[in-house]
Amino acid sequence: MTAISPRQELTKPIAGGVFVLFWVIAIVLWVFAGVALGDAGVWQPFIVDVGIIFASIGVAAPFLGTKKGLGLAFLFGVIGVLLFAVGDLAQITPLVYFVRILAPFMAVMVAPVFKVANGVKVFAE
Numbered sequence: 001m002t003a004i005s006p007r008q009e010l011t012k013p014i015a016g017g018v019f020v021l022f023w024v025i026a027i028v029l030w031v032f033a034g035v036a037l038g039d040a041g042v043w044q045p046f047i048v049d050v051g052i053i054f055a056s057i058g059v060a061a062p063f064l065g066t067k068k069g070l071g072l073a074f075l076f077g078v079i080g081v082l083l084f085a086v087g088d089l090a091q092i093t094p095l096v097y098f099v100r101i102l103a104p105f106m107a108v109m110v111a112p113v114f115k116v117a118n119g120v121k122v123f124a125e
Contacts, residue, residue, distance in 0.1 A: 009065065015061045018061040019062055026055035029051035029054065042088050053103055056103040057074065063111040063112045063115040064115070
């Protein structure tokens with residue numbers, strides 16, 4: 001068994017697969033929350049919020065350059081789900097709205113900026 005370097009490049013098929021898979025999971029969660037749960041109290045918004053996390057990771061995946069970056073995106077996703085669990089189940093509305101704004105912002109704005117910044121070489125020979 002060979003060890004995989006954490007700095008190994010993230011291939012486009014893997015990034016595209018994560019994008020599609022996570023968007024499918026997010027859409028299924030949103031449909032499930034809207035159709036199957038009906039009015040289920042705090043569980044319905046929590047399921048929708050977990051869908052937001054999955055969609056955000058899916059959007060960020062094509063912009064990540066390494067497998068380590070994808071792993072960090074997954075770690076931030078777990079942190080986001082935990083924050084949503086605390087916020088939704090304890091009904092801490094400011095926390096829920098903060099994470100609802102922060103997760104897509106990091107996916108749509110921060111990931112592409114780091115992709116461009118990693119490609120710029122200041123002291124190239």
